[in-house]
Amino acid sequence: MTDQRERLTSSRRAFLSVSAAAAAxxxxxxxxxxxxxxxxxxxAPDGELRAMLREIDPHRIGTTVARLVAFGTRHTLSTQDDPVRGIGAARDWIYERLSAYAAGSDGRMTVELQSFIQPPSPRVPVPTRITNVVATLRGDTEPDRIYVVTGHYDSRVTDVMDATSDAPGADDDASGVAVVMELARVMATRRTEATIVFAAVAGEEQGLYGSDNLAQRFRDAGADVQAMFSNDIVGTGDAHDGTAPDSRTVRLFVEGVPTAETAAEANVRRSVGGENDGASRQLGRFARDVAENPQTGMKIRVVWRRDRYLRGSDHISFLLRGYPAARFTEPRENFAHEHQDVRVENGIQYGDLVEFCDFAYIARVARVNGAVLWSLAQAPGTPKGVVIDTTxxxxxxxxxxxxxxxxxxxxxxxxxxxxxxxxxxxxxxxxxxxxxxxxxxxxxxxxxxxxxxxxxxxxxxxxxxxxx
The missing domain is CATH 2.60.40.10 (Immunoglobulins)
Structure with missing residues (x-):
């Protein structure tokens, strides 16, 4: 009996050769x-990643934020044909800068204006052209595997329908656009295995319209978007509200049960205890794994929610189409400054101004994004069709x-x-x-x-x- 038990134990612990997808x-x-x-x-970051992160320049990021603020307003409903003011001028400048970065890519990066007409909606009173500026860095070996990073270049004041008042939008969201543009600059000359898309989207404040169109384009094309990150309000670790600054933390919002799952699929996930194991949650774990290091100097505070209460960003457009997506944002917002008209009260200037941004902080957020995107694009894709035998x-x-x-x-x-x-x-x-x-x-x-x-x-x- 003892010999039989030992044989069974030995057999159980041995490698068993069985046929499964033509593999042992x-x-x-x-x-x-x-x-x-x-x-x-x-x-650990590889040598190329360390070199790339060192090239991210806080001064250049500050110049980008200041230039976007200088357009006065970037409201989605503002003028599109004035060369110096309004969202059209901002659009053209972003396109020009991204095109200049692409010129050094040996043809691997292309830049395009993706325009569409948004029909009237609660925040869009008349048919309005909305344009995303999209730079695509094509991967060398797996170009059909795609990773997307966005910031929204439109801005607003307290009255979301006010398209004429100054709306500087430094923190919300010139900071996010600066992250995207700086990443496009430092990555344009580098070779990646998978494709990375750098997008400055519009229409966010009016209803996520730019990102909605971008996500739908990917869905219509059957694109394999394996991760998307929105950078929205990443301008400072100091809320300027009397609380202690936290300049070494960025929040990353990741949902649990995927937004696009059917009720039946969600019930299956819950029945096996998988609420914390959706693809977006795995992105949060991955981001901390590859981007919390001395090269970024940052801690990623992963928040297990789709987004903040009463708020939403462009990653939601991708979640709605079944793509894994997450949202980077600063550790504490100052709601007294955000979206407010430019004004002075009791000696304090209000409004989403350049003075409230910390360009070194934005650069660190850019390094976090860069570490994540590079690590994703150089690694194999996320395994597909993974099942656990429950039969x-x-x-x-x-x-x-x-x-x-x-x-x-x-x-x-x-x-x-x-x-x-x-x-x-x-x-x-x-x-x-x-x-x-x-x-x-x-x-x-x-x-x-x-x-x-x-x-x-x-x-x-x-x-x-x-x-x-």
Missing amino acids: TPMLGAGRAQAAGRGPRRQ QLTNATTLRWQPSTATDLAGYEVLWRETTEPDWTNAMPVGNVTSVTIDLSKDNVFFGVRALDRTGHRSPVAAPRPSS
């Missing part, structure tokens, strides 16, 4: 799984996924954590396979899978869905 499915025993599992280590009663766990198309793929890691843990606590390499069985109960922990390339870049984690 390793069976890792409980002892091996615990021994092989380790705490996930943060991904059998067993204390082992079988995971399956589709093979990666990355040309430099090294293999995959399986990650897990206790159901009460917010972040992954164990990671185990499983080789270049598309299926694995681990002698660890799926009832007790959450699992995920990520891809690795031969130079150490890691994809975001994909959480499995239960098999049907």
Whole structure:
């Protein structure tokens, strides 16, 4: 009996060769799984990323913010044919600057004006042309895999329909546009595996119209947008309201159950405890992994909400179409200055002015964005089609996924954590396979899978869905 038990145990802990998507499915025993599992280590920035982050220039960012403020107002309903004032002048200047950056890209970066007519709506009284300025840096090996970063260049005052008063919009959102433009500048001369899209969108204050059109264009084209980040109000870590400044923190809002899921899909996710494992939540974990380091000098405060109460930004347009998306914003807003008319009360000047921005802080936010986008674009894509086998009663766990198309793929890691843990606590390499069985109960922990390339870049984690 003892010999039989030892043989069964040995067999259980051995690698079992089974057919699964034309690949071998390793069976890792409980002892091996615990021994092989380790705490996930943060991904250190590669040499090219460190060099790129050093090139991000606070002075240039300040010049961009000041130039956008100098257009007086960038209200979506303001003049579009005045060469010095209004949203049309701002649009043309952004296009000119991005085109200048693209000139150094050897044809890999292209810039276009994407215009459409927005029909009348509660905040758009007449048909209005809205234009996004979009710079696309095409990837070398996987150009169809896309990452998007935006800031909105329109502005407003307290009265959202006032298209003529000065609306400087320094913090909201010249700061975000400056991040996008500076990233386009430093990345234009570099080669990436995947495609990165840098977009200055309009119509945000009137109803997210620019980003809505951009997201729909991607959806209509069947584009594989694997991540989108909105930079909206990233101008300072000092709220100028008497509270202590926090110039080393940026918030990142990430939703839980995806906005675009059907009720039935959401119920399935909740039934297996996956509320905290949607693709956007994985972006939050990934961002901290690759961008909290001495090169950025920043802490990312991940907030597990779609956005702030009573507010919304351009990432929502992408969430509504099923794309993973998140929103960067400063740690504490000053609502007394934001959106207010330019005025002086009791010796205090109000309005969204350049003086309230911290260009060094914006540069650090740009470095965070740069670290995230570069790490995404150089790594394999997020594994697709990841499922956990729930068809059998067993204390082992079988995971399956589709093979990666990355040309430099090294293999995959399986990650897990206790159901009460917010972040992954164990990671185990499983080789270049598309299926694995681990002698660890799926009832007790959450699992995920990520891809690795031969130079150490890691994809975001994909959480499995239960098999049907």
